[in-house]
Amino acid sequence: MVRVLIPSGALGLGYDRAALARGIAMKPDVIAIDGGSTDSGPHYLGTGTSKYSRNSTKAEWRELMAARAEAGVPLVIGTAGTCGADSAVDWLLDITREIAAETGARLKIAVLKSGQPADALKAALAAGRIAPLAPAGALDPALLDNCTNIVALAGVEQITAALDTGADIVIAGRTTDTAIIAALPIQRGCHPGGAWHGAKIGECGALATTHPNSGTILIDFDETGFTMQPMGEGVRATPHTVSAHMLYENSDPIRLYEPGGYLDVSQAIYTATDARSVRVEGSTWVPGPYTVKLEGARRSGFQTVSIALVRDARYVENIRAWCDDIVTKCTAKANARVEGEFGIELRIIGLDATLGALDTAAQAGTEVGVMGIVTAQTEALSMEVAKMLNPYLLHHPLSEEEEMPTFAFPFSPPEMPRGAIHEFCLNHILTLDDPMDAFRIDVIEVGA
Amino acid sequence: MSTVGDIALKVRSKNAGPFWLTVDIFCGTPDAYAQISGALQSATVAAALKVDVEELKRFDLADLNVVKFSAPRPAIQGTREDRDMHGASFAVLIASLTL
Numbered sequence: 223m224v225r226v227l228i229p230s231g232a233l234g235l236g237y238d239r240a241a242l243a244r245g246i247a248m249k250p251d252v253i254a255i256d257g258g259s260t261d262s263g264p265h266y267l268g269t270g271t272s273k274y275s276r277n278s279t280k281a282e283w284r285e286l287m288a289a290r291a292e293a294g295v296p297l298v299i300g301t302a303g304t305c306g307a308d309s310a311v312d313w314l315l316d317i318t319r320e321i322a323a324e325t326g327a328r329l330k331i332a333v334l335k336s337g338q339p340a341d342a343l344k345a346a347l348a349a350g351r352i353a354p355l356a357p358a359g360a361l362d363p364a365l366l367d368n369c370t371n372i373v374a375l376a377g378v379e380q381i382t383a384a385l386d387t388g389a390d391i392v393i394a395g396r397t398t399d400t401a402i403i404a405a406l407p408i409q410r411g412c413h414p415g416g417a418w419h420g421a422k423i424g425e426c427g428a429l430a431t432t433h434p435n436s437g438t439i440l441i442d443f444d445e446t447g448f449t450m451q452p453m454g455e456g457v458r459a460t461p462h463t464v465s466a467h468m469l470y471e472n473s474d475p476i477r478l479y480e481p482g483g484y485l486d487v488s489q490a491i492y493t494a495t496d497a498r499s500v501r502v503e504g505s506t507w508v509p510g511p512y513t514v515k516l517e518g519a520r521r522s523g524f525q526t527v528s529i530a531l532v533r534d535a536r537y538v539e540n541i542r543a544w545c546d547d548i549v550t551k552c553t554a555k556a557n558a559r560v561e562g563e564f565g566i567e568l569r570i571i572g573l574d575a576t577l578g579a580l581d582t583a584a585q586a587g588t589e590v591g592v593m594g595i596v597t598a599q600t601e602a603l604s605m606e607v608a609k610m611l612n613p614y615l616l617h618h619p620l621s622e623e624e625e626m627p628t629f630a631f632p633f634s635p636p637e638m639p640r641g642a643i644h645e646f647c648l649n650h651i652l653t654l655d656d657p658m659d660a661f662r663i664d665v666i667e668v669g670a
Numbered sequence: 671m672s673t674v675g676d677i678a679l680k681v682r683s684k685n686a687g688p689f690w691l692t693v694d695i696f697c698g699t700p701d702a703y704a705q706i707s708g709a710l711q712s713a714t715v716a717a718a719l720k721v722d723v724e725e726l727k728r729f730d731l732a733d734l735n736v737v738k739f740s741a742p743r744p745a746i747q748g749t750r751e752d753r754d755m756h757g758a759s760f761a762v763l764i765a766s767l768t769l
Contacts, residue, residue, distance in 0.1 A: 260685075260687060260688050260747070261685055261756060262755070263747060263748040263755045264688070264747070264748040265748070355689075356742070357689060357725065357742040358689070462734070465733065465734060466696075466734055466736070469692070469694045469731075469734070469736060469738055470684070471684045471685060471686050471687075471692065472686055472692065473686035473687070473690040473692050473727060473740035474727065474729075474740065475729055475731065475738060476729070517688075522749070522750065523750075565750070567750075569753070575753065576753055576754055576759045577753065577754070577759055577760070577762070577763065578753055579720075580718070580719065580720060580744065580760075580763055581763075583766060595750075597750055643750070644748070645746065645748055645749045645750075646688040646689070646746060646747060646748060646749075649687075649688075649689050
């Protein structure tokens with residue numbers, strides 16, 4: 223049996239300290255926590271930075287490091303620093319070194335890097351080793367050069383290799399959410415279907431329980447399946463909370479593709495073992511070619527945002543026409559006065575800013591916010607056009623035969639530069655002969 | 671006329687990676703599940719999300735009383751055209767469909 227303690231769904235989200243202490247007292251074999259995902263958007267992979275505050279990350283990581291020392295077992299984090307890019311791994315390694323220096327801990331740290339050089343991927347593409355996933359098309363090699371960061375999602379093999387160094391702490395770059403949990407059970411011969419399935423159920427911490435915010439859960443893996451129990455006081459896992467978690471952020475609730483195969487849960491049986499724990503058996507692991515998913519982000523321009531507030535009833539009633547007229551007139555003026563491509567968009571907050579054209583029931587209230595978004599290839603141009611937009615947002619009349627109106631602005635200056643914007647641009651898989659071909663492990667001793 | 675949201679316990683939409691959107695209709699009871707699973711047409715859901723029905727994946731999960739739909743995101747997460755980074759609001763479109 224292998225016992226995995228999962229403190230929470232992600233480092234930086236917080237967890238219930240009493241639940242964590244209860245979990246440590248249960249003597250886990252490994253502590254595994256996720257450090258990120260793509261769900262926060264492309265900025266983090268684009269810039270190789272973390273979404274969570276450094277101080278929050280350090281405070282929680284310090285507690286987990288102390289829990290690890292108490293348990294005397296490895297602590298593994300996957301997708302370090304939100305995006306798992308090499309720079310984000312270094313960021314968490316730096317925090318780890320600081321904590322070790324402050325606490326006088328002696329540690330062996332295995333650092334697993336998932337960053338992919340564009341040139342290596344271009345060679346792999348030419349060799350026919352990169353394939354698209356729906357809805358993507360064939361990969362243009364030029365796109366690889368445009369990415370500011372590319373990562374491959376490691377699976378259990380790379381995490382196992384990092385654990386095999388005898389490390390106290392594994393800081394991994396991009397991994398699948400499940401790999402950090404499934405690695406040790408699979409290495410020790412637990413049921414592979416059960417290992418992957420339990421890992422998927424556990425990857426969001428207590429999300430698959432009656433109290434999603436309680437954080438800590440414990441999963442026991444064995445030769446036929448797994449048993450999941452929450453560590454929070456009064457928190458329960460039920461066959462429904464556990465089985466329903468396969469729906470979560472999954473496009474397919476039955477099959478989950480991972481490096482080297484897929485998990486099939488169509489035959490899984492969920493049984494309540496007591497009032498708060500659930501036993502799962504019957505899930506299958508179907509081995510396949512060894513492929514890893516690639517993620518990449520590229521810079522797609524610079525943006526400047528302005529917000530004006532419209533409260534006048536006649537303007538609210540005609541807000542769409544007002545906005546359309548502004549975009550037309552401002553675009554024409556800016557085209558005459560600047561060089562370079564730009565785009566002006568006005569989103570009407572309080573009408574359909576959330577869903578746009580998909581919203582067929584949109585209805586404005588007593589006021590609307592108008593969010594002006596100017597996108598251009600340089601920061602200077604985006605600011606320049608945003609400044610041309612300002613007089614319109616401030617004074618544009620619905621007709622020529624009326625006194626000049628003035629609208630509300632919450633800020634001075636009204637233009638808020640967003641800096642560079644990024645977008646995800648890879649949805650492809652890379653075939654590897656050896657799982658370690660696209661990954662690197664460094665072992666670092668601190669406090670020695 | 672009832673809407674999906676009137677009958678279901680909860681309708682949730684989330685990203686499933688940056689390129690896919692997934693909508694989970696938690697019907698709550700076998701009766702509600704039978705009603706929604708039976709009457710909600712995939713073509714109606716595809717039209718609400720403005721995606722091709724061929725691209726829409728549908729899962730009718732009687733054990734969970736859940737009907738699930740997944741579709742390529744109307745705009746890839748975080749692009750200039752995307753308005754909802756976490757895909758959270760698309761649930762409203764499905765909840766407001768009339769059965």
